Amino acid sequence: MSEQSVSTAKQDKSEPSAGNNIAVTVHKTAIKLHVEDLHVTYRGRRGEDVEAVRAVSFDIIDKPGVGEIVVFLGPSGCGKSTILKAVAGLLPPTKGRVLIGDHEVNGPGRDRGMVFQQYTSFSWLTVVENVEYGLRLHGVGASERRARAMEILKHVGLDQFASKYPKELSGGMKQRVAIARTLINKPKLLLMDEPFGALDPQTRWEMQGMLIDISHREDNTILFVTHDVAEAVYLADTVYVLSRRPAQILHRIDVPTFADRTHKVKASPEFRQCEEQLLSLLYAK
Numbered sequence: 001m002s003e004q005s006v007s008t009a010k011q012d013k014s015e016p017s018a019g020n021n022i023a024v025t026v027h028k029t030a031i032k033l034h035v036e037d038l039h040v041t042y043r044g045r046r047g048e049d050v051e052a053v054r055a056v057s058f059d060i061i062d063k064p065g066v067g068e069i070v071v072f073l074g075p076s077g078c079g080k081s082t083i084l085k086a087v088a089g090l091l092p093p094t095k096g097r098v099l100i101g102d103h104e105v106n107g108p109g110r111d112r113g114m115v116f117q118q119y120t121s122f123s124w125l126t127v128v129e130n131v132e133y134g135l136r137l138h139g140v141g142a143s144e145r146r147a148r149a150m151e152i153l154k155h156v157g158l159d160q161f162a163s164k165y166p167k168e169l170s171g172g173m174k175q176r177v178a179i180a181r182t183l184i185n186k187p188k189l190l191l192m193d194e195p196f197g198a199l200d201p202q203t204r205w206e207m208q209g210m211l212i213d214i215s216h217r218e219d220n221t222i223l224f225v226t227h228d229v230a231e232a233v234y235l236a237d238t239v240y241v242l243s244r245r246p247a248q249i250l251h252r253i254d255v256p257t258f259a260d261r262t263h264k265v266k267a268s269p270e271f272r273q274c275e276e277q278l279l280s281l282l283y284a285k
Ligand SMILES: Nc1ncnc2c1ncn2[C@@H]1O[C@H](COP(=O)(O)OP(=O)(O)O)[C@@H](O)[C@H]1O
Pocket: 042, 043, 044, 045, 050, 051, 052, 074, 075, 076, 077, 078, 079, 080, 081, 082, 083, 245
């Protein structure tokens, strides 16, 4: 399942050719995440069925060396968190399946890191102890895990706060800790469920900028869920537009890369046009 031949047989001049044959290299494309006909139905309080996700299928291709942000955009209550939980292995599909590479997901794993809207640090550990916690669990030695934690803290702009406790931090900083805690495990997929939803607009913009930097630095894919159209346009390489509940994929949109990734881009005509397009798809009857 993970390897799919694609028809881009390409001449590779570096390979010796045998006789008159032209040496060709068939580039194989590995699929990082394969979601196939995913359905999730909950049992409601009165025993009724609550259908949250219907027939959702998509693939994320592994692009080695390229960080990518894929956004699921949909109205509140449509089933976004449910899709992410199924990918995280926190929830079994009612029907359909989720594969990471060749392996069917049937529980959480270190190849997938999850960041929620609520902060998830341990209050009794310092910032750096929180970040190195995952490595400690896996028996990485004290000096190595400290060095790796400090490096990641630098990437999220928190190296000066390593010895603070979470309660001494602002909401944005707590969320940086949560992201750093996840990044230290080097997950192939970073699953983010409206992680900036509780932050004030300015902090939110800063966090979005930081996430783009991270996606350029790390060789992983970020699956990001939001109901905020501007956030989707700003962050995404690809947006999947979801219907109201039960969540179904309505459209897949490739978002242009804006030359200017500062917050000023949000006032530009190209950005506004993309926002308009997504809004009209999202609220089309
Ligand atoms: N554990 C649950 N039991 C019953 N219904 C649930 C449960 N979790 C979510 N739901 C319902 O499923 C629907 C989709 O929820 P969710 O995936 O959290 O939506 P979103 O993240 O898009 O806001 C909502 O109607 C919600 O009330």
